Amino acid sequence: MAINYINNFQDLYSIYEGVDHYQNCPKCNRIVEPKLIACSKTYDIDEQPYLTLVLECSNVKCENLYLISYEIYTGYKKDILGYVSSYPYNFDAYKDVQVEQISTSFIKIYNEALEAETIGFLSICGAGYRKSLEFLIKDFIIFINTDNQSFNIEEVRSSKSVVKLIKKCIDNPKIVTAAEKAFWIGNDETHYEREWEDMNLQDLKNLIELVIYHIKMELVMNDYTEKLKR
Ligand SMILES: [Zn+2]
Structure with missing residues (x-):
């Protein structure tokens, strides 16, 4: 040195x-x-x-x-x-009580990626964010189907194509659009060549944040729809 x-x-x-x-x-x-x-x-x-x-x-x-x-x-x-x-580094972990009810795995993996980014491991943290998103999406689909008797949980858990799963199992178009785009960028973080060259890690994080936002909005809406029935 x-x-x-x-x-x-x-x-x-x-x-x-x-x-x-x-x-x-x-x-x-x-x-x-x-x-x-x-x-x-x-x-x-x-x-x-x-x-x-x-x-x-x-x-x-x-x-x-x-x-x-x-x-x-x-x-x-x-x-x-x-x-x-x-x-030493300041590590401000991501916390959200509502999201934690849907997926504790998402919170864990997202924070590992965030920590890797904080200490400068910029080549690998993108793959971590992408993985966290997969857990968030799958756990969200499982969460919204808690009372669905005909729901096949194993099919969701073992699905290799998360984008197909999003389109098949999520109705809210805002969540579908944000999640699909987040996966496109996220996949770039795990492949040899980038498809979306103008997009970066921050764009991936922005899109994940957008997915979380729309998921939370949907849960709030569902809650009030359930409570305020005529
Ligand atoms: Zn000091």
Whole structure:
């Protein structure tokens, strides 16, 4: 590991643009003015350069050391830093009581993907989000068929084509559209070549959020339809 002995922000600013995120101490969660102890430039196997800052928190009750990693891109006048991860890292887990009633597996897998993304495992977290979506959809179909005597639960559990399942078992067109598109993007995260090149991880997460939103809306609607009958 090549240690570069830049130890003040002035020198860092003179070489790089996009030096940010360093003021959030991941240990005490405060906005601080950290001391730059050192920084290190390294390369991954694709020769993509990275810069890691070693910082000391200025909060006297904390004073912990922490790391911030950036990818380095060539810029016009200065090189540009793109935030990748921090260590230790703040991990804000996804929680939703209503969704948990439908699928605890979704919450578990989604949070594993979120954690992988938080620590910078960007190549694998997409596959995790896609898997979480499959559990959400299948568990939702099972959930809405709880009282359906002729419902074949095994067929849903073992189905290899979730998109077909969505179209067959879900009536709400908003859930069908959002879920189908989420699967298209999600499948891109697991394949060698991308079909939807303009779409990224954030789009996949947005679509999953949309699926959750419409599922929750449907459950609220069903609840009131049941309670307010004439
Ligand atoms: Zn701190």
